[in-house]
Amino acid sequence: MSARLLFLAVSAAASVSAQLAAAQGCTSSSFAIPSWWIQGLQSSSAGVSFQLVNRATNYTADAACQITTTGGWNACSTKSKENGVVSASVQVTETSAQVFVNQTWTCSDRTGIPPVTFAAVGNNSVALTCTGSVCEAELSSLLVKGSLLAPVAITPAYLEGPPGHASPGCLAAAQNPWWTLSNTYYVKEIGDGLTSASSQSFYLLLTNPATGYQASCMSGSGYDDTSFESQRLVCAGGEFGLQGAERYTITTDASFDPATFKLSLNQTWYCDDVDAGKPFAITGTASEILALDCKDYGTDTVSTTCNAPGDITVNGQLLSKSPLPAYSLAEPLPVDDGCTISSVLNPQWAFSQFHVDNSLVTFEIILKAPRRGYAYPISISQDATAKSSDGWYPCVLGPGASDTGGIYHALWPSKCSIKYTPATKELIFKADWVCGELDPDHPITFSGVTTTTVNTSLACETADGISQCFTADLGYTWSAGISNVTWH
Structure with missing residues (x-):
């Protein structure tokens, strides 16, 4: 269906005067993240209640739903200090609740641009935990992602998020982090200064089992560097081509001491497997003297090659566990108008x-x-x-x-x-x-x-x-x- 470039006004009863949304502004946020928070959802014999928050406008309403249809959709009444009407309904079982939202609102935060009317719908479900006759949502905040119906019909794409952030056990593994090293080798060559140059290199493949994330780490030294000082390693994984495209990327800082074969590393990764509304940034640290087998080769050029006989397990410690904004790991990045x-x-x-x-x-x-x-x-x-x-x-x-x-x-x-x-x-x-x-x-x-x-x-x-x-x-x-x- 075709739509003219007219921002059709709707009646005051059907439209919400949107406030200026948080960081990105009402209009930009309405295009990028038309969605709602469902908070404090509770179900009992008296019905279902929750608070609804439009993320683009900060419009907030308290919803109360009488359960008149068992196993079917039940309409909710909403009360808000702000003008406007939002339609919501719920479907409740013994173990879960599903929420449907339909809302129209208007943004007028763009200078020189007429007010823009948005309409969106969305639904999502949440598991319930019951104590007696009272059941509560297991998630602190349920995110209901919306599809725009106006001014254009789109369902904005969310990010995939950092690797492994929703892997089962991700958050639990943070208490005792560990890594697997594979394909580990170190090579040092002493040249004669005339026909051959001196160099050294180190390489390993680092795997974090909490997320499944892998990073290749290699020395950044190279030719004419044969010092036995600790070398900083350059580590990169699948995030290498995603800089600027993801809100959060896994980072790894590591160093290798060729004199002692000591590997030191710090890595930050992300978990929201327990509750997507409560994501965390996890930083773990570890150090290990690597057991490498070394052999010397050559006459004019002395080459030393050291390899690990197999995979190496490195146990670490939790350095920090920092909470992040709800559902932020897959949140679209704020960008200029495209x-x-x-x-x-x-x-x-x-x-x-x-x-x-x-x-x-x-x-x-x-x-x-x-x-x-x-x-x-x-x-x-x-x-x-x-x-x-x-x-x-x-x-x-x-x-x-x-x-x-x-x-x-x-x-x-x-x-x-x-x-x-x-x-x-x-x-x-x-x-x-x-x-x-x-x-x-x-x-x-x-x-x-x-x-x-x-x-x-x-x-x-x-x-x-x-x-x-x-x-x-x-x-x-x-x-x-x-x-x-x-x-x-």
Whole structure:
């Protein structure tokens, strides 16, 4: 279903005046984390009660639910100090409770942007622990992740979180941490200074059984370093390519003393296997004299190779256990507006490199968004093979446009047409573009029209019968709004 770029007002009874959300602001948070806390859930013969908190707006309501349908959904009444209505219902069994939330709210925290109305739904279940006739939720706070229904229909993707954070036994293992070392070796070569250089290297594969996380650790010294001083090791695992993409990453600091074969390490990892609402950062430390078998080789160059005969178990101690914000391990990172939010709130194209060859228009373009990442403008040209009676010509998209796997993040048109009037330098650009950075499984196709003027002087020349005009300032760029925007 297509929706116009109008922020439809809903009646005061159906809408919630949203407060400014915590760190990211109401609008940004509503797009990124439409969700609710369910806190203090309790079930008894009198019914079910809990507190509901909208995480994007901080709207809080107390819910009371009469159980009139056994095994079915039961509506809840809500009371709040804030204006607005939120719909909630529960389904209760002897061992669990499921909560469904439906809410509409409005954000007005963006200067120069009309208030934006959001609607979202979500549900989640929690196990109950009962004492007599009174049952309480086992989780301190239940996170109900929402799916947006308006202004766009998306279910924002959450992060995977650091490796092994939800592995059974993760938190319990923190009391007595230990690691497994495998493929451990140390090599030292003394060269003659003429035909061979001196060097030393150390390597091991470190595994934390609490999370299953593995890191490769190696010395950062190398050639011309044959000192017997302790060497700092460089350790990295699967997080190496995720810097900036995850809120929390496992870190390992380690060193190796070649004089004594002493390995020292500190590692920080994360656990929320007991209660995702109560995550912890765990730091463990250990030191061990490694039992390595060494052999010497060579004459002119003396090479010493030391290996561990098998895996080595290193027992450690718990250094610290620090609580983190509830459910934060998989929480999306706060980011600037990307493709989706920019397209809904203030869609604009950024034009550059404009020129005309024998009335055929070419330019570069990219959707204007604060968060562009590695995106760059794409070349757009008028299809020279097409014929037109009304001045409209289909576009030819430049290199990279066929990479549909990346088009959701590229901020490029996926289909377009051009109408250019040389006498007035008016350019009309109709385009579709696709945004999928918030919900890769359900990308949104936007459509809109831009009418703009190439508001700079053009330098023209004719060579070999071909007339060419281009912006006198080759670095000239300009932005123009997109109107009549629809999406589906």
